[in-house]
Amino acid sequence: MTQRSFGQHVEVVVVYQSLLGLYGDRGNATVLMNRLSSRGYNPALTMVEPGDRLPDTGDIYLLGGGEDAAQVSAVHALRADGGLHRAVDRGKAVFAVCAGYQIIGNSFMTSDTGQVIEGLGLLDVTTTRGPERAVGEVLSRWNDHHGEQAWITGFENHSGYTRLGTCAQPLATTDVGVGNCADGTEGAVAGTVIGTYLHGPVLARNPAVADHVLELGLGARLSPLIRPEVDELRRQRCAAARERSWSRRRGALLARKGLTSWARSFLAKPPLNPPTQISQTAQRRRPSFPP
Amino acid sequence: MSPNQFVGPAGQARLAAAVWAGRGAARASRIAGRGSGGSIQGQVMLALDPGALTKLLTNKRVALVSGTNGKTTTTHFLAAAVRAHLGLETGRLVHNADGANLCRGIASALSEHRGADTAVLETDERVVGQVIAAGQPEVLVLLNLSRDQLDRHHEIAGLARSWRDALRMAGPHGPIVVANTSEPLIVWVAQQARQVVWVDAATNWAQDSIWCPNCGSSLSSGHPDGSIGFGGGWHCAGCGLAQPRGHYVVANGQIMDRQGNAWEPGLSVPGDFNVSNAACALAAAELLGVPPLTALEAMRRVSAPAGRFATTRIGRTSVRLLLAKNPAGWAETLPLAQTATVVLAVDSAAADGRDVSWLWDVDFEQLAGRLVITAGARAQDLAVRLSHAQVQHLCVPALADALAGLVGPVDVIATYTPFQKLRKLGNV
Numbered sequence: 001m002t003q004r005s006f007g008q009h010v011e012v013v014v015v016y017q018s019l020l021g022l023y024g025d026r027g028n029a030t031v032l033m034n035r036l037s038s039r040g041y042n043p044a045l046t047m048v049e050p051g052d053r054l055p056d057t058g059d060i061y062l063l064g065g066g067e068d069a070a071q072v073s074a075v076h077a078l079r080a081d082g083g084l085h086r087a088v089d090r091g092k093a094v095f096a097v098c099a100g101y102q103i104i105g106n107s108f109m110t111s112d113t114g115q116v117i118e119g120l121g122l123l124d125v126t127t128t129r130g131p132e133r134a135v136g137e138v139l140s141r142w143n144d145h146h147g148e149q150a151w152i153t154g155f156e157n158h159s160g161y162t163r164l165g166t167c168a169q170p171l172a173t174t175d176v177g178v179g180n181c182a183d184g185t186e187g188a189v190a191g192t193v194i195g196t197y198l199h200g201p202v203l204a205r206n207p208a209v210a211d212h213v214l215e216l217g218l219g220a221r222l223s224p225l226i227r228p229e230v231d232e233l234r235r236q237r238c239a240a241a242r243e244r245s246w247s248r249r250r251g252a253l254l255a256r257k258g259l260t261s262w263a264r265s266f267l268a269k270p271p272l273n274p275p276t277q278i279s280q281t282a283q284r285r286r287p288s289f290p291p
Numbered sequence: 292m293s294p295n296q297f298v299g300p301a302g303q304a305r306l307a308a309a310v311w312a313g314r315g316a317a318r319a320s321r322i323a324g325r326g327s328g329g330s331i332q333g334q335v336m337l338a339l340d341p342g343a344l345t346k347l348l349t350n351k352r353v354a355l356v357s358g359t360n361g362k363t364t365t366t367h368f369l370a371a372a373v374r375a376h377l378g379l380e381t382g383r384l385v386h387n388a389d390g391a392n393l394c395r396g397i398a399s400a401l402s403e404h405r406g407a408d409t410a411v412l413e414t415d416e417r418v419v420g421q422v423i424a425a426g427q428p429e430v431l432v433l434l435n436l437s438r439d440q441l442d443r444h445h446e447i448a449g450l451a452r453s454w455r456d457a458l459r460m461a462g463p464h465g466p467i468v469v470a471n472t473s474e475p476l477i478v479w480v481a482q483q484a485r486q487v488v489w490v491d492a493a494t495n496w497a498q499d500s501i502w503c504p505n506c507g508s509s510l511s512s513g514h515p516d517g518s519i520g521f522g523g524g525w526h527c528a529g530c531g532l533a534q535p536r537g538h539y540v541v542a543n544g545q546i547m548d549r550q551g552n553a554w555e556p557g558l559s560v561p562g563d564f565n566v567s568n569a570a571c572a573l574a575a576a577e578l579l580g581v582p583p584l585t586a587l588e589a590m591r592r593v594s595a596p597a598g599r600f601a602t603t604r605i606g607r608t609s610v611r612l613l614l615a616k617n618p619a620g621w622a623e624t625l626p627l628a629q630t631a632t633v634v635l636a637v638d639s640a641a642a643d644g645r646d647v648s649w650l651w652d653v654d655f656e657q658l659a660g661r662l663v664i665t666a667g668a669r670a671q672d673l674a675v676r677l678s679h680a681q682v683q684h685l686c687v688p689a690l691a692d693a694l695a696g697l698v699g700p701v702d703v704i705a706t707y708t709p710f711q712k713l714r715k716l717g718n719v
Contacts, residue, residue: 018501022438027651030679050509067446069507111446135442136645155646157442199648204675229678229686233671 006040010218013046013058015084015100019074023157025064025097027201031210032060038225050074054083060093060217063100065157065199068110071099072117078103079120088122093217094193097202101187101195102127102160111159123195124165125188130181133159138177138198139241140186142209143170149208152186153237154198162197164188171196176245192216204230205237298346306347309340310402317399333395336402344394347401348410348426351385354575355414355422355466357454358434358477360620361568363390364560365434366413367596368572372586373411373579386411390597394418394425409579416450420457423466430578431458431466431484432571434492436476437499438652439617440644447499451476458483469574471567472534475525479504479532488549488574491537492567496619498652503527539574546570548583556587559594564623595719598710603717608697610634612713613704616643618652621704625657628702633658634693636667636709643706647672655680666693667709691716 014021014029029045036043048054050073054061061084066074078084084094084104094104102108105119108127119127135157142150152172161181164170170180171187171194179186179197187196194213196202203210207230211222298306313336317328325331336343354373356366370386377383385404387396392413401410414422416436422428433454436447444450458465463485470481471492476499481487502509508529526533540547544566546554554573556566569590576586595601602611615624639645647669655663655677663684665673674686687693690712694701705713 018498021498021652023441023646024648024651027648027676027679030651034679067448069448069502073502073507073509112449133445155442155648157445157646159445199646201648201651204651204679227678229671229675233675236671 007042010036010041010043010060010214011046011055011058012036012043013048013055013061015048015054015061015063016050016074016077017047017064018049019070020064020066020100020103022067022070023065023098023199023201025062025100025199025201028062028064028095028097028203028210031201031203031207032062032214035207035210035214035222035225039222050077054078054081054087056083056086056090058087058092060095060213061087063094063096063103065098065100067099068112071103071108072110074099075103075117075119079118084120084122088191088193091192091219093213094122095203095213096193096195097199098156098158098197101125101197102162104193104195105162105188106165108160122193123188123190124167125162125180125195126165127160127162130159130161130178133157134161134178134182134197136177137237137241137244138179138186139175139238139245140172140177140179141175142172145208148234149206151234151238152196152198152202152209153205153234153241154196154200154202156197157199158197162188176241200237205234298349302342302346305340306343309336309343310405312336312339313399313402327389329389329391329399330393330395332402333391333393333397333399336398337395343402344398344422344425347398347405348422348428351408351410351426352579353410353412353426353428354430354432354579355412355419355428356432356434356571356575357414357416357419358432358471359416359437359439359617360623361434361564362392362413364565364593364596364599365432365568365572366411367593368569368590369432369575369579370411371589371593372572372576372581373409375585375589376576376579376581377409383407384409384411387413388597392418394421397422416444417453420453423457423461427461427464428466430469430575432469432575433477433480434471434568434571435474435494435496435619436480437496437617437619438649439619442645443641447476448504451480451504454480455483461485467578469571469578471571472537473567475500475510475527475532475534476504478535487535488539488578489535489537490539490567490571490574491534491541492570493541494564494567496622498618500525503529503532505532506530539570541567541570546573548573548577552583554583554587557591559591560596560600561627562623598714598717598719601714601717601719602700603719605694605713605716606691608694609700610694610703610713610717611700612710612717612719613702614707614710615704616706618649621653624704625654628658628704630700630702632662632664632697632701634664634666634697634701634703635673636690636693636703636705636713637665637669637673638667638706638708639669640708643708650676655682658682664693664697666690667705 104122105125140152168188170185313332316335317332320328385407387400392415467486468481468484473494506529538549615621670688677684
């Protein structure tokens with residue numbers, strides 16, 4: 001079934017923009033609203049702040065990224081409210097980014113004091129402090145999806161590392177970037193709940209994911225939209241992520257090479273990695289362009 | 292070694308060698324055509340003599356200016372005021388006028404003006420603590436603090452904490468802080484200063500002042516529209532942190548000084564935010580002994596600090612160059628762009644911040660009805676953003692091409708990297 005009824009009312013809820021709106025993730029709401037309007041729906045945007053009750057009429061609930069203190073305030077307010085649990089029980093979609101992703105998990109750790117904070121438990125994921133902050137372009141492959149639209153591009157900036165429990169599936173498989181915890185996975189999915197580390201905002205760069213979130217909230221299939229401008233942006237960002245990954249690997253190889261020659265001349269020890277082998281590795285790792 | 296004390300002959304010799312080597316590196320860099328060499332000069336100098344910054348700042352009156360936005364312009368205001376006060380002895384002042392504001396840029400500027408006894412230094416947010424520790428500055432101007440380049444700053448609160456720690460460690464030897472009371476984060480930092488001159492600068496970026504930096508409660512405002520940071524007496528119900536009364540106050544476009552005189556700013560540079568910057572510079576100038584009238588007259592003559600607000604020709608097009616680097620900066624600068632066609636240039640090099648998600652925190656919707664040309668390495672990201680804002684646009688990534696063929700004066704707003712390229716193209 002496509003497009004159930006022209007002019008159908010759809011409510012997009014932005015949860016705590018003042019606390020979880022640090023990285024432009026409000027753009028996800030803008031994108032959803034415009035993609036709904038373009039298909040003849042009648043979307044309404046509801047901004048909810050701590051102290052206001054989350055509406056029980058929403059179809060899609062969005063959470064973004066924020067700093068430690070804000071994240072802790074947000075999780076306390078959301079637990080007291082209970083609105084997100086009610087939304088999930090109604091079969092509505094929750095899409096959470098970065099700090100929002102950590103909030104809807106089982107627990108997370110504050111980055112400064114390492115205090116463990118209980119999450120909302122909507123996703124079976126647990127976040128602890130990672131060895132180093134993950135910052136940079138990410139390119140991942142959306143699990144169970146195919147074709148060009150299955151590439152997910154975004155920007156990660158997080159110090160927490162997230163591990164998935166048995167009740168959550170990874171959203172995507174990373175090609176470039178750290179993702180959940182450098183284990184090759186990015187984001188998590190359980191039913192109509194999706195979490196991801198990707199900013200960008202992620203739904204502006206990945207229209208197929210945006211439509212998937214809409215379909216989860218609406219319980220209906222949507223017709224595709226043609227947006228060449230977004231296709232071009234996707235092409236550029238995929239290429240940039242691969243280029244960045246390549247130059248980083250090259251940098252690491254050069255550093256190793258430098259260390260090797262230093263070690264050889266000063267310590268008269270055998271090289272850690274013979275140069276010939278390095279260049280072969282470099283050849284093998286030369287990236288191919290995204291399909 | 293603490294500053295303002297005698298540096299021994301060995302220390303002086305090491306510094307001299309480091310300065311000499313730094314100059315050599317700068318010359319080599321210029322010959323190789325890789326810029327002015329100021330940065331490499333400082334880098335070489337600090338590598339050869341890690342104590343160079345302390346030695347160079349010894350026996351100087353030092354004023355630092357920091358904050359997310361307005362550093363360069365405010366530093367130019369303050370330097371102009373001090374220069375006017377010095378009269379013919381302008382050689383006594385050193386100022387990192389080109390905006391090279393990390394330790395190496397500061398060291399490089401200082402080493403080129405060894406005879407100076409007063410330093411007015413723009414200081415990057417990340418090195419405020421280091422420079423306070425190295426140089427015992429007399430005055431520290433803190434303008435504002437908001438989301439900016441989060442890929443390397445990570446957290447705004449972290450920067451604020453580092454400033455607080457630096458002031459606490461400096462204790463009674465710390466600077467007098469000139470602090471903008473409109474910003475709760477700045478007020479929280481200034482609590483650690485031995486003395487504060489409060490400036491109610493009436494700045495209005497509120498998105499990073501939602502909760503109390505001290506206790507985490509949400510802040511409330513006395514302003515009728517509920518906005519925080521509008522000189523409306525923001526306060527925290529949790530811990531009692533509240534907007535202090537300003538010694539200097541910006542209201543109705545005028546600056547009220549601590550004697551109660553109201554000054555018409557009459558600045559050459561546009562924008563209410565520059566009146567706020569001027570108020571902070573005025574307060575700092577008075578601390579350095581410059582009378583307000585002298586200071587203000589000099590500040591009025593500042594027209595294009597490091598190319599900002601400069602009007603020039605690029606190719607056959609007359610352009611005005613505006614710099615904006617983050618949501619607060621864009622919120623201030625976008626309303627200044629009044630031409631029918633506007634060029635917006637965005638990049639994501641290290642100096643711009645590698646994540647351009649902030650584009651979605653900027654109210655580009657206000658440009659509806661005008662034609663925007665998007666330029667720079669991230670022109671496509673901006674194009675998609677403008678589509679969602681229903682703003683008509685063309686995407687022309689190369690800067691010179693984006694400007695070519697445009698008739699009449701055009702306002703150009705750019706992030707840092709394209710801004711520097713535009714300065715080169717326009718010789719400003």
